[in-house]
Amino acid sequence: MESIPVLQRASEMGLYVLAVDANPQAPGFAHAHESVIGCVYTPEKSVAALNKWSAKGGKPHGVICAAVDAPGTVAAVADHFGLTAVSAETARLATDKKAMKDRFKECGIPIPWYREIFSADELAQLLADQQETLVIKPVDSRGARGVLRLVYGSPHMPDPQWAFECSQKESPSGRVMVEKYLHGPQVSTEGFVVNGQCFCPGFSDRNYEFLDRFAPNIIENGGDLPSFLDQDTQDAVKELSGKAAIALGIENSMFKGDMVVHEGRPYVIEMAARLSGGYFCSHEIPWNTGVDFVSTAIRLALGEAPAPENMIPPFQKGVAQRYLFPKPGKVTAIEGVEEARKMDGISMLEIRTAVGEAISPATSHPARAGVVMARAETREEAIKRVEAAVAAIKIVTA
Missing domain, CATH: 3.30.1490.20 (ATP-grasp fold, A domain)
Incomplete structure (x- = not known):
């Protein structure tokens, strides 16, 4: 579902969109011009499927993944068809957390x-x-x-x-x-490396208010933009994100960083070589900064070099995101959704369950039962709006 906005944006740009998924009923297929059955987590299967497709006379001009951690498949497809993307080695480092930390340690990147x-x-x-x-x-x-x-x-x-x-x-x-575990504010960053220069328009304070509720699991409950951190600290986090991306070998592509500010100093927890999930790249960054993040990523994947001014935020407006975590059990009723939709500033409300479905204990991010996002002129007002909407929604379980 979270890949759909990227498919939609590519279509809006006038591109012919080909979606790849192992599931013939993948929801993204309805938003693509054509679909191919191939496992995005198995590079050789996707390459074989696309190679079979291209035998009919087509050829991809760019490849990208969003909301799925599949840079290895992106790298393999790019290598096979001669496209712009991260290398196989960069993809390996970005998906093997031990190898990633080893590389950061070698490069002097601050890490836990x-x-x-x-x-x-x-x-x-x-x-x-x-x-x-x-x-x-x-x-x-x-x-x-x-x-x-x-x-x-x-x-x-x-x-x-x-x-x-x-x-x-x-x-x-x-x-x-x-x-x-480094105590301190955690931040999601998202940006680009373009011809050796880093741009980091994406910067969100991560919300971990439910650490005790879901312990020992670590479950994030959305985030808030713009950051409460002072500008010097934000700049230091962004600079470190770019250095970490370059250390992984990211060139003319995007990066997504999980960062923490511990005792006033930024550290890298993890770095991904892909577009983020959670609607961060497709909704939160554009609403917060005015930067059309997804179209810039697509242009990079097509081998273009976006203009720097298209990656620098012209403003900072308030955006807040929260998830829905009903009690485990069978869903017997879902109430208050339309009331919440009509509240001021509510820009997205997505319910991911239905009456009769089972709610399992939240042990990972896919367990979230819905998402609500609010916009406002300020961070504080956006938080107030999203929390009011979440309070209005009742997912009743028994």
């Missing part, structure tokens, strides 16, 4: 302490030795699956054996790592 671990006993020993908050995560997964915050001495602290197995089962390769 980290280590790959191989057993629950090793995890238990690290916790006993360090006696501080650690994060355990799969080396190669996405969407916060298997990512746990381990607070030493906390009542939310899970059994190390359970934590290790929970994280390991979400890793396709069965690999797990831990890193130090």
Whole structure:
């Protein structure tokens, strides 16, 4: 669903849009001129499917992925057809968190302490030795699956054996790592590297108000723009995001950073080589800054060099996003949706469940039951509006 705005924007630009997905019923297919069945997480399958398609006389002129962590497939397709995109090595670094951190360490990019671990006993020993908050995560997964915050001495602290197995089962390769949890404001950045120059119009304060509610899982509840951070700190975060992107080998493409400001200094948690999900690139950045982020990314994928002025924000307006987290159970009623839609400034309201469906406990980002986004002249007013809309919506479960 979150890829659809990118397909729509490409069509609005006058491009012929070809969508690839393994699911014949993929919702994005309705927004493309043509569709191809191919797994976006399996590069060779997508290349083979597109090669078969091109045998009919067509040829792609650009390739991009949004809201799916599939830079490896983008790189493979680009290499096969001679298109502009990240390299296979950059894609590997961007999807292997251990390799990513190794590269950042080599390049002097500030990151949390980290280590790959191989057993629950090793995890238990690290916790006993360090006696501080650690994060355990799969080396190669996405969407916060298997990512746990381990607070030493906390009542939310899970059994190390359970934590290790929970994280390991979400890793396709069965690999797990831990890193130090750095306290401080977390930020989502999104930008471009164009001919060696970095532009970072996307900058959102991440909302983790439910850390205790969903512990030990780490579930983000939207974000707020513009940032509350002072301009010097914002500039430092943006500069570090660009350096990290370049360290991964990103050239003439986009990047999406997960950053944290710890004791006044920015650090990189992770860096993705793709367009973001959560409607950040397609809705929040344009509403907040006036930058048509998606069209710029598409032009880069077509081998064009966008003008710098098209990547520099002309303004900063308020945008706030929140997700819906009903109690687990079977949905018996959904109330207040139309009331919320009519509230001032509500610019998007998406319900992702229906009466009769089951709501599972929230253990990763795909578990969110809906999203609400509000706009206003200021950050504070946008937050007020989105929280009022969320309060009006009742997803009743039994």
